[in-house]
Each structure stands twice: as structure tokens, then as C-alpha cells.
Amino acid sequence: MGEGGAEAAxxxxxxxxxxxxxxxxxxxxxQGVDLALYPGEVHALLGANGAGKSTLxxxxxxxxxxxxxxxxxxxxxxxxxxxxxALVAGIATVHQELSLFPSLGVAANILITQxxxxxxxxxxGRALRRRARALLEGLGAGDIDPEVPVSELSLAQSQxxxxxxxxxxxxxxLILDEPTSALSVAEVERLMAVIERLRTQxxxxxxxxxxxxxxxxxxxxxxxxxSGEKVGDFAPGDFSRERALALMLGESWQEGARAERAAPAAxxxxxxxxxxxxxxxxxxxxxxxxxxxxxxxGLGGLEGQGHKEVLLALFGVxxxxxxxxxxxxxxxxxxxxxxxxxxxxxxxxxxDRKSLGGFLGLSVSENIAITVLxxxxxxxxxxxxxxxxxxxxxxxxxxxVAASSRVALGSLSGGNQQKVVVAKWLARRAAVxxxxxxxxxxxxxxxxxxxxxIRELAAAGSAVLFYSTDISEFPLLCSRVLVxxxxxxxxxxxxxxxxxxxxxxxxxxxxxxxxx
Amino acid sequence: xxxxxxxxxxxxRMPLAARLSPDQxxxxxxxxxxxxxxxxxxxxxxxFLSWGTMRxxxxxxxxxxxxxxxxxxxxxxxxxxxxxxxxxxxxxxLGTNLAAxxxxxWVAFAVVGAIGLAVGLVNAFGVFALRVHSLIWTLAVxxxxxxxxxxxxxxxxxxxxxxxxxxxLALGNPAGLPMxxxxxxxxxxxxxxxxxxxxxxxxxxxxxxxxxxxxxxxxRLGRIHAIVFVVSALGAAFVGLLLSGYSSQAYLGMxxxxxxxxxxxxxxxxxxxxxxxxxYVGSIAGALVVVLLQAMLVTLAVSEGxxxxxxxxxxxxxxxxxxxRAR
Numbered sequence: 001m002g003e004g005g006a007e008a009a010x011x012x013x014x015x016x017x018x019x020x021x022x023x024x025x026x027x028x029x030x031q032g033v034d035l036a037l038y039p040g041e042v043h044a045l046l047g048a049n050g051a052g053k054s055t056l057x058x059x060x061x062x063x064x065x066x067x068x069x070x071x072x073x074x075x076x077x078x079x080x081x082x083x084x085x086a087l088v089a090g091i092a093t094v095h096q097e098l099s100l101f102p103s104l105g106v107a108a109n110i111l112i113t114q115x116x117x118x119x120x121x122x123x124x125g126r127a128l129r130r131r132a133r134a135l136l137e138g139l140g141a142g143d144i145d146p147e148v149p150v151s152e153l154s155l156a157q158s159q160x161x162x163x164x165x166x167x168x169x170x171x172x173x174l175i176l177d178e179p180t181s182a183l184s185v186a187e188v189e190r191l192m193a194v195i196e197r198l199r200t201q202x203x204x205x206x207x208x209x210x211x212x213x214x215x216x217x218x219x220x221x222x223x224x225x226x227s228g229e230k231v232g233d234f235a236p237g238d239f240s241r242e243r244a245l246a247l248m249l250g251e252s253w254q255e256g257a258r259a260e261r262a263a264p265a266a267x268x269x270x271x272x273x274x275x276x277x278x279x280x281x282x283x284x285x286x287x288x289x290x291x292x293x294x295x296x297x298g299l300g301g302l303e304g305q306g307h308k309e310v311l312l313a314l315f316g317v318x319x320x321x322x323x324x325x326x327x328x329x330x331x332x333x334x335x336x337x338x339x340x341x342x343x344x345x346x347x348x349x350x351x352d353r354k355s356l357g358g359f360l361g362l363s364v365s366e367n368i369a370i371t372v373l374x375x376x377x378x379x380x381x382x383x384x385x386x387x388x389x390x391x392x393x394x395x396x397x398x399x400x401v402a403a404s405s406r407v408a409l410g411s412l413s414g415g416n417q418q419k420v421v422v423a424k425w426l427a428r429r430a431a432v433x434x435x436x437x438x439x440x441x442x443x444x445x446x447x448x449x450x451x452x453x454i455r456e457l458a459a460a461g462s463a464v465l466f467y468s469t470d471i472s473e474f475p476l477l478c479s480r481v482l483v484x485x486x487x488x489x490x491x492x493x494x495x496x497x498x499x500x501x502x503x504x505x506x507x508x509x510x511x512x513x514x515x516x
Numbered sequence: 517x518x519x520x521x522x523x524x525x526x527x528x529r530m531p532l533a534a535r536l537s538p539d540q541x542x543x544x545x546x547x548x549x550x551x552x553x554x555x556x557x558x559x560x561x562x563x564f565l566s567w568g569t570m571r572x573x574x575x576x577x578x579x580x581x582x583x584x585x586x587x588x589x590x591x592x593x594x595x596x597x598x599x600x601x602x603x604x605x606x607x608x609x610l611g612t613n614l615a616a617x618x619x620x621x622w623v624a625f626a627v628v629g630a631i632g633l634a635v636g637l638v639n640a641f642g643v644f645a646l647r648v649h650s651l652i653w654t655l656a657v658x659x660x661x662x663x664x665x666x667x668x669x670x671x672x673x674x675x676x677x678x679x680x681x682x683x684x685l686a687l688g689n690p691a692g693l694p695m696x697x698x699x700x701x702x703x704x705x706x707x708x709x710x711x712x713x714x715x716x717x718x719x720x721x722x723x724x725x726x727x728x729x730x731x732x733x734x735x736r737l738g739r740i741h742a743i744v745f746v747v748s749a750l751g752a753a754f755v756g757l758l759l760s761g762y763s764s765q766a767y768l769g770m771x772x773x774x775x776x777x778x779x780x781x782x783x784x785x786x787x788x789x790x791x792x793x794x795x796y797v798g799s800i801a802g803a804l805v806v807v808l809l810q811a812m813l814v815t816l817a818v819s820e821g822x823x824x825x826x827x828x829x830x831x832x833x834x835x836x837x838x839x840x841r842a843r
Contacts, residue, residue, distance in 0.1 A: 059703075105781055191571075315732075317732075337731070337732055338732050338734055339734040339735075339736060341735075342734040343734070348730060348732055355728060355729065356725075356726075356728050356729050356732055357728075357729060357732075358729060359721075359722055359725040359726050359727045359729055359792075360725070360726075361792050361793060362725055362792075363720060364720060366721070366722075369718065370718060370719075370730075370733045370735065371721055371733055371734060373715035373719070374831060376715075379714065380714065381709075381713045381714065382713050382714065382715065382718070401520065406537075424733065450724060
């Protein structure tokens with residue numbers, strides 16, 4: 001834990017919120033939450049998806065207005081009508097979804113709307129780049145060229161640019177909403193160093209992450225949210241992983257423990273999916289494997305090794321350029337669009353449930369029914385009764401928590417949204433389920449639920465292809481893992497060989513001939 | 517979510533606006549606006565209480581309402597169709613001329629069908645396959661149709677003979693009800709049914725909500741785009757035939773007044789311009805609002821210029837009311 005804790009506690013908080021509450025329609029998103037942020041301290045917010053972290057951030061950042069309670073900055077009560085008002089008051093936020101302009105340069109992005117002027121009218125390009133470079137260097141990111149368009153940066157670099165942008169207004173409070181969820185190990189290291197540096201400069205930092213290791217390492221104080229309420233907090237130095245988990249998950253803690261179970265065993269049945277010499281220029285080459293019913297096959301490796309693209313290609317996302325053979329259920333498949341793959345018996349659960357997996361503005365029922373519309377018809381008209389019985393059954397089976405199946409998907413918590421995205425494929429009874437990084441941004445409880453579903457699918461004889469950016473998930477789930485390196489299978493692991501260590505070894509080793 | 521619920525019924529059963537879904541609230545608002553506008557009409561001129569006057573308004577609203585069917589669908593999938601005006605004119609001129617030439621009434625309907633299909637498919641091709649923004653593409657197609665219409669009317673003398681069936685559909689009065697209005701009721705019922713109870717409707721909302729998620733769910737985006745633009749062009753072409761019957765002639769520029777009012781009807785009806793939310797139930801109220809506003813301004817003794825300015829201002833204000841809520 002940080003050293004400056006005791007000294008900082010003596011100071012006045014830079015921001016103190018008391019009794020914050022927020023309702024959305026009939027749903028209480030946040031209730032009676034107190035929060036005090038001290039200069040030079042990292043304050044972590046922990047909680048399951050839907051616990052109210054995002055709502056709290058939105059209230060602090062001026063995106064939503066609280067229904068109850070008050071926010072004081074250096075003792076003065078404030079109300080933020082707009083995000084800009086919060087920024088002016090010294091609260092800068094880096095949201096999970098980055099808000100950069102891809103085609104503008106790094107410097108232009110960092111200082112957007114506050115460009116240095118010459119003669120009050122013209123943008124002073126030189127001063128712009130100088131100030132941007134100074135801000136980046138302050139983050140230890142002097143290697144990022146201020147003139148290059150943001151679209152050419154990696155995700156981690158873009159995030160540093162976003163932080164530099166947030167710091168350009170010299171905020172007293174910096175909110176980082178799940179900054180590490182999409183970063184590699186090395187990139188997380190770099191971000192941690194940046195946070196340390198900001199802490200010594202006296203910034204109060206709100207840090208949100210699902211990864212307890214990161215919180216143990218960086219946070220001075222920790223507040224735990226559950227179901228919109230603050231259920232506990234830790235002062236500097238007394239954080240405990242077990243107590244945090246118990247507080248965070250409540251009764252679903254049991255479920256979380258159950259996720260850590262052995263992977264299902266492979267079966268001897270004939271393969272349902274056979275891929276031979278699959279090649280897509282610039283992405284992957286000569287990929288061959290067989291997938292049997294009841295099997296969970298993992299595609300592992302470092303990020304950007306082409307394994308994610310293999311899954312997308314199988315689902316027909318790439319229209320052109322695909323070579324090699326795919327056999328699904330004994331029939332040749334040449335998917336040029338997702339519909340063809342779906343009709344052949346494939347299901348695809350993407351990583352981004354908000355923009356790819358589901359329709360946030362449509363109801364739970366409409367989201368689930370979309371894959372089976374023809375089947376729900378009587379005399380060409382959608383039958384409300386058939387839809388209700390299908391949706392009702394799936395909602396019960398997956399334990400989806402929603403006020404009713406008529407509420408918008410967007411009103412559900414993240415974990416439940418993910419379950420709805422899975423439910424729409426269960427409605428089709430697919431033969432092969434492709435899970436493409438399904439746990440991204442999902443909390444421990446929801447992850448356990450999802451793993452349970454995947455195991456059930458396999459036990460019921462479906463075949464599962466699983467890809468994740470979190471290598472620790474493969475040993476929990478997969479009976480076999482193909483490790484990718486530079487677009488090729490560099491090795492296969494089976495049974496007890498499936499471990500984090502072995503996957504990492506193969507990720508770095510030269511390609512071998514042992515591929516399945 | 518059921519979008520086809522009659523808001524009047526809903527309102528009496530559940531007096532609390534808070535208990536309505538956002539969708540239903542938007543529809544309710546459209547009908548409240550309709551009530552307010554009608555009250556305004558009556559306040560300005562007692563004539564609006566008479567059936568004779570209202571019958572005229574219903575016929576006018578039919579033209580806008582039928583075009584608004586396709587426009588509602590187009591807006592729901594996040595597009596817009598600006599090729600309506602010259603689709604109307606071309607269909608009217610070509611339809612009446614060819615029907616007179618062959619001496620057969622059904623020829624006019626064949627022309628409506630052919631033009632609707634052709635224009636719709638060209639629009640869908642540009643917007644979906646070529647990925648040109650519909651604002652640009654359909655406007656260009658409108659210009660193209662204008663050129664074709666001019667070329668045709670230069671070559672062939674226009675006829676004054678309008679098929680009797682077109683006159684009956686526009687001016688007929690069976691059982692004391694305007695025939696045009698009955699046609700509109702029929703088309704409206706089909707539109708509401710299609711959007712709420714056909715797989716087509718679900719897919720329309722899915723595309724408007726998230727095109728990428730729709731693609732990954734197996735929605736046939738190309739087919740839905742084609743259907744939507746064909747429905748829009750068919751509606752416009754059919755209105756062309758109705759208008760030729762209504763004014764007993766087909767003439768250049770007759771469709772020019774039908775570009776903005778149907779779009780205004782869709783927006784006032786509560787359909788989101790960015791797609792995915794709304795429906796035709798509201799557009800019906802929207803069409804009536806637009807027509808009543810126009811009629812009210814006609815009865816006021818103001819110059820045509822002033823009338824247009826007032827009409828434009830009120831439309832902007834109403835659209836603002838909805839666009840502001842959408843943010």
C-alpha cells in the first residue's frame with residue numbers, strides 16, 4: 001500500500017460526497033453512498049457489475065445528477081449540470097470507452113477546446129505540440145509523437161493520451177474507470193507507474209478495476225459497493241482480499257468459488273467441426289483443428305496472434321480472402337456472412353456485448369427472439385405466446401435478473417446483459433458455440449455464471465470454441481488449448497498440460513510441428 | 517415492447533405518464549400535440565368542426581400518411597428517403613400517359629409497381645451495397661428521376677385523361693367516407709402489423725438499434741434495406757397515382773410539396789431520427805398534425821410567404837421538442 005497514507009489522512013479531503021443516491025425509473029442504482037478523496041491517494045472502487053460503480057462515476061463526472069446527497073469540493077457544496085462543470089471544478093474522468101478523435105493528431109486531442117492561441121484566433125501549432133509533449137512526458141510517455149493521428153496508436157497508448165488530456169486541465173481529482181481491462185501485462189506496469197507518479201504529485205485518484213492484484217498494489221483506500229450501496233471500506237494498510245471478495249459478492253460468493261473447478265473432459269465422438277489449412281492473408285495461416293461434441297477447445301496466446309480472427313472468419317465476418325476448408329456437421333461450409341454460419345449451426349458470443357452482442361435499446365425478449373424469428377411465427381405473424389414461453393424458459397434457465405422480459409436490455413447489469421446475449425443463441429440450439437473473450441469487463445460472480453453455462457453446454461453435447469485475453473481462464477474451462485503465435489498454431493496442450501505456464505511458454509516459443 | 521398500443525386506450529387505463537414506457541410516452545405526446553393543434557384550428561375557425569372540412573383534411577393527410585409509411589421504416593433503420601418528390605411525379609405522369617395510351621386502367625398500377633420496385637432497389641443498392649449515405653444517394657436519385665421525367669414529358673405530350681380508378685381512389689365517397697381515407701386506414705393497418713408482428717419489423721428495429729449486432733445475429737441487412745426502400749418508393753409512386761386522380765391531371769413538379777411534410781410527420785410521430793425507436797402509430801398523428809397546421813394557416817388571412825415562414829417555424833419547434841427529448 002502507498003506510504004503517503006497517514007500524512008494524507010491528516011489533510012482535508014479534496015472531494016467529499018455524502019449520501020449520494022440515484023434512481024433510474026424504478027431502479028435504485030445508488031443509495032446513501034459516502035466517499036472522501038484525499039490528495040495524493042489512490043482510492044479504489046470495487047464491486048460486481050451493476051454494483052453502482054459506473055453510476056457513482058457518472059455522478060462525480062457530472063454526466064448524471066444525483067437525486068439525493070451532496071458533493072463538496074474543498075468544503076464547498078457543488079452541483080454539476082454538465083460534464084464540463086465537473087471538469088472546471090477539477091474532476092477529470094477517463095472513461096472505459098475512450099473519447100478520442102481518431103483522425104486528429106495526439107496533440108490536437110489532448111488540448112481539444114483549449115488550444116493555445118496566437119492573436120486570440122489562430123491555433124499556435126508549435127505551442128500546442130510543446131504543451132502536449134510536456135503533458136505526455138509528465139506521464140513518462142515522451143515516446144508518443146504528438147503529431148501522429150490517434151488512430152495509429154495502440155490501445156494502451158491511446159489511453160495514455162486520454163489521461164494526458166484529462167490532466168491538461170490540472171485536475172485535483174482524476175477518475176480512471178477500468179483503465180487496465182484492455183491492457184497487456186507490460187502495459188499495465190506502465191500505467192501503474194503513471195499512477196504512482198500522479199500520486200506523488202498530489203492528485204487524488206479514483207481507480208476502478210476488477211483485478212484484486214492491481215488494487216492490492218496501488219490503492220491506498222478501497223471502497224466496496226454492492227447493489228448500489230457502500231458495504232465496506234478499507235483504510236490504508238488493512239486491505240484483505242478475502243473480506244473484499246465476501247463483501248463484494250455477498251451470497252454469490254459461493255458461486256464465485258464454484259467457478260474454480262476442473263475443466264470438463266474431452267469426448268471420443270466424431271468431430272462436429274473440422275478446419276483444414278485455414279488461411280487469411282495478414283491474419284493467420286494454415287490453421288487446422290478438429291472440434292468434438294462435448295469439448296471446450298481454447299484458442300490461446302498473446303493478444304493479436306490471429307486466433308481471434310480465426311473465430312471471426314469461422315463465423316463469416318470476412319467476406320473475401322479466406323482459404324482452406326471448413327466442415328461443420330459433415331457439410332462443407334464457406335461462410336461469407338454470419339447468417340450462413342448461423343444457419344449451419346454456429347453461435348457467436350462476442351467480447352463487446354454493448355455494440356456487437358446485444359441491442360441495448362430493445363427489450364430482453366426482442367434480444368433473445370432475434371435469432372429465431374421465423375420459428376416463432378404462426379401464419380407468418382410473430383406469436384406472442386410462443387415468444388413468451390421461449391424467453392421465459394431461457395430467463396429461468398440462465399437465472400437472468402430483470403424486472404420483466406419487456407424492459408430494455410440496457411437497463412440490466414453487465415452480467416445479466418451477457419447472459420441475455422448467450423440466451424439468444426441457446427434459443428437456436430447451436431451445434432458449435434464460439435465464445436470470443438466473453439468475460440471482458442465482467443465481474444467474478446458473472447464470470448462464474450458464464451463458466452457454468454459453458455460447462456453445461458459442453459455436458460449437453462455442444463462443442464465450444466473459447467478465446468480469452470485472460471490466460472488464467474483456459475485451465476478452468478478447456479480440455480484442450482491451441483496456442484497461437486504470429487498467426488500460426490505454435491502448439492497444442494491437452495488435459496493436465498493445460499496450464500497458464502505452458503500456454504505462456506508456447507506463446508513465446510518457435511512454432512513446432514505438434515499442432516493438432 | 518408492443519409499439520402498436522393505442523395511446524388513447526393506454527392513457528385512460530393508466531393515468532400516470534410515468535408508468536408508460538418511453539416509447540408509449542412519445543406516441544402519447546404526438547397525440548397530445550394533435551389534440552392541441554386541432555383545438556387551435558377550431559379556435560381560429562369554427563369550420564374545422566364541420567365534417568366537410570375535416571373530410572378534406574383527411575384526404576390531404578392520406579397523401580402524407582402513405583408516404584410516411586416508407587419514411588417511418590427508412591428512419592427506423594437509420595436512413596432517409598429523399599427521392600419521394602420525383603418518384604411521385606414520374607409515376608403520375610407515366611402512369612396516366614401509359615394508361616391512356618393502352619386504354620387500360622391496370623396499366624397505371626403496373627407503372628406504380630414498376631417504378632416503386634425500380635426506385636426502391638436503386639436506393640437500397642446505393643445505400644446498402646455501395647454504402648453511400650442515404651441523404652446523398654436518395655437526393656441524387658431524386659435528381660435523376662427529375663431528369664428522366666423531363667426527358668419523357670418532352671418526348672410525349674401529357675394526357676389530360678386520368679384513369680377513373682385513380683379518381684375514385686382519391687375523390688370517391690362510398691358510404692359517406694372519403695375513399696382515400698379508407699385506403700390510408702388499410703395501409704396503416706398493414707404497416708403497424710408489419711412493424712409489430714412480422715419478423716421484418718423486429719429486424720428493422722434491430723438494424724436501427726445496432727447494425728453490427730444485427731449482422732452478427734443473422735439479420736439479413738441487405739434484404740431489409742431493399743424491402744424498406746421499395747416500400748417507400750411504392751408508397752410515393754402510389755401517392756403519385758392518387759394525386760393525379762385528386763387534381764385530375766399529372767403535371768411536372770406535382771410531387772415537390774411532398775418531401776418535407778412526411779419527414780416532419782415521422783419526427784412529430786416520435787420516431788427517432790437516428791433509428792431504432794418509434795413506429796407508425798405516432799406517424800399517423802404526425803401526418804394529421806402537419807395537414808391541420810397547413811389548413812389552419814390557409815384560413816388565416818396572411819400572404820403565402822408569411823404562411824410558409826410560420827409553417828416552417830412551427831415544424832421546427834415541434835421537431836425540436838422531439839429531438840431534444842431524444843438526447
